[in-house]
Amino acid sequence: MKKFNVNIENETYMYEEGTSYFDIVTEHKRKALLVKVNGKLQELHKTLKNDVNLEFVTLSDAIGRSTYERSAILILLKAIDDIYGSSISPRVEFSTGNGLFVRLGSKTDYDVEKINNHMRELVDENIRIEKTNVHTDLAIKMFHDAGFFEKEKLFRFRRVSRVNIYRLENYIDYYYGYMVYSTGYIDKFSLTRYKDGIVLVIPKKENPETAEEFVPEEKIFNELNNASINAIEMGVSDVGSLNEMIANGMTNEMILISEAYMEKKIGDIADDIIKRGNVKLVMIAGPSSSGKTTFSHRLSVQLMAHGLKPHPLEVDNYFKNREDTPRDENGELDFENLDAMDIEQFNADMLALLDGERVELPNFNFKTGQREYNGNFLKLGKDDILVIEGIHCLNDKLSYRLPNDSRYKIYISALTQLNIDEHNRIPTTDGRLLRRMIRDVRKRGISPTKTLAMWDSVRRGEERNIFPYQSSADATFNSALNYEISVLKQYVEPILFSVQKDSKEYPEAKRLLKFLDYFLGVPSDNVPSNSILREFIGGSAFHV
Structure with missing residues (x-):
């Protein structure tokens, strides 16, 4: 019987041809669920056919x-x-x-x-x-x-x-x-x-x-549950039904209904803000690629329809100067840490605005790493309202000095309501990852390989700084659209093919390509210019 070399953690072992990876894993007493064979994922029933480099995939891996x-x-x-x-x-x-x-x-x-x-x-x-x-x-x-x-x-x-x-x-x-x-x-x-x-x-x-x-997280469950029920009512709760609507020439109708439903949700939030009476600070937070910027613009339009004068404000402008930025466990600058923000100055400025004072707002220069003041003065009148966006906006430690009745907190995320079928869900992170890859290539010149490499770190930051505070929000907004993956497919498939087979990110790129293969693609021509999707694919009516 022919034998092959199997390299495991820089040690070489000899196994007979046809030995299952299950037998190898068992012999090494490892809790491996899968293996990587020369970098390619394999199930354990597969057998040895040549010399290989073998890696164990455990529950500790995504x-x-x-x-x-x-x-x-x-x-x-x-x-x-x-x-x-x-x-x-x-x-x-x-x-x-x-x-x-x-x-x-x-x-x-x-x-x-x-x-x-x-x-x-x-x-x-x-x-x-x-x-x-x-x-x-x-x-x-x-x-x-x-x-x-x-x-x-x-x-x-x-x-x-x-x-x-x-x-x-x-x-x-x-x-x-x-x-x-x-x-x-x-x-x-x-x-x-x-x-x-x-x-x-x-x-x-x-x-x-x-x-x-x-x-349990009641608010997020209710938002997801409502989205799921809405998808069923629209007849697009699964990919097969979505494809059927596309094949039957109902794409434009589906886009219009999805966007109308989203606009109604934004309008409902604006109505609730008005009913509160004393709200002067609308604070928006959510994980990466949730469409926060477009949402804040569309919410501002709804508030203007109620006679208010919204002013956008990014909490990032209150970053501490670069030399005062904390570092993480690896010695890297940790911009996602709450301590990277000048909390005291933020609270002082917001309190002054609430008291009717004229305040010069800062602008953070990311090239120099310094906070600058360029004559951007603001004074809030009776109808003025601030629409504030930042990853810490739901964390009361950021706005600890501000009165509760002046704040209205919104959690936004792309909570995918579409399933592949009865038993295969689409993780909400997949939709956001597709959005981010497209935007990273289009606006930031970042390759999909690098986006995939950074994604675990991005997720860890969200777990630490955003998700723990989502239940404290006054409103939850789902930015996922029923039809969006069929549109995103046209943009993200070509760039995923650029991920090299010998890179660590290739298995994830391959998984996403297989995932996209379930969907019929549709052109973006009928996607409205104010759609949240435009923040990622381009052509937005807003400056995003």
Whole structure:
């Protein structure tokens, strides 16, 4: 039997041809969910065919965690099917709090403890998760017979002739991404009954040994839930339905309805601000590529329609001078740290404005790293209102001296309401990442490879500085549009192909390309000039 060299962490081992990666991982006693073979992701059932460099992918890796989540979902759906059969049609919806919401519909007598216990039985039995490759036409029939009609519709628009199906005993399903070798890998999770469904919690990357109890975030859940219901009402809750509308020539109608719905939401927030009576400072925060700038402009237009005079203000202009900026654990300047802001000056200026004084507002020069004063004076009259944007705007430590009734806080994020199908959700971060890559190339000259390389760091900053304060907002705004990924596809696909195969970012670029392949593309011609999407693809009516 032929033998091959396998390099693992700079040590070389010899294995026979045909040895499975599962056997290699088991021998090395590593908790690997997948492996990278010469930089390419592989599932553990794959076998050795030549000399390779082997890396272990664990729950501490982003790809490993998403693999764990998919596999946990499969076991959950199998458990529900075993207990309730077709009387429950679970739908995997969205992340909420620290968990994943699975809607169980109108059925209310389901037993979460019973589902949980059966899941653990399936885990204890350590059943192989089998993968088979079938013709797309057969997959469509299989999904129709199983009652997975969104999957059936999705694959009617697939260009490939074959598709991978996963089987857990008698239960079949399709998943966008890799799976673990067997059920025994998914030994840490918790289930909680919530609203009209259940929440599945799996370990975080940072703490892979523990699945925490569910911590609900009511405001974000309600926003996501409303968006999901709206998508269903519009007939575009899944990619197959979206593609069907595009194929039937209904793209423009869909764009108009999506934009009208968003404008109504902005108008509702403006109405609420007016009703409060004393609001002089509208404070907006949200994660990267949420469309904060366009949203603030559109909100300002709505406020002007109420007779107010809005003035934009960026908190970034209150950065401390470069020599006073704190550094992170790696010695790099930490601009996302609240201590990078001149909190005292910000509060002093805002209080002076609230007291009717004339204040010279600063401008931060990012080239010199210094705060400058260039004669930008402002005095607030009866109808004047400040629209303030910054990552710390929801954190009361930024505005600790300002009276609560003068502030109106808004959390904005692109909370994707579209799912691939019944059991495959689209993470909200994916939509924002696509937006950011397009904008980085178009406006900042930053390559998609660099954007992908920075994304984990960006996410960590959001986890630290934005997400903990989202529940304190007076209003939550969802900036995701039902149709947007079909438009973004035209812009982001070509630049993703520029990511080199030998780069660390290639697997993520490849994943995103596969993801985009589910969508029919549409041109941007009918996207309105005031759309949040224009902030990223260009052609905005606003200076963004």
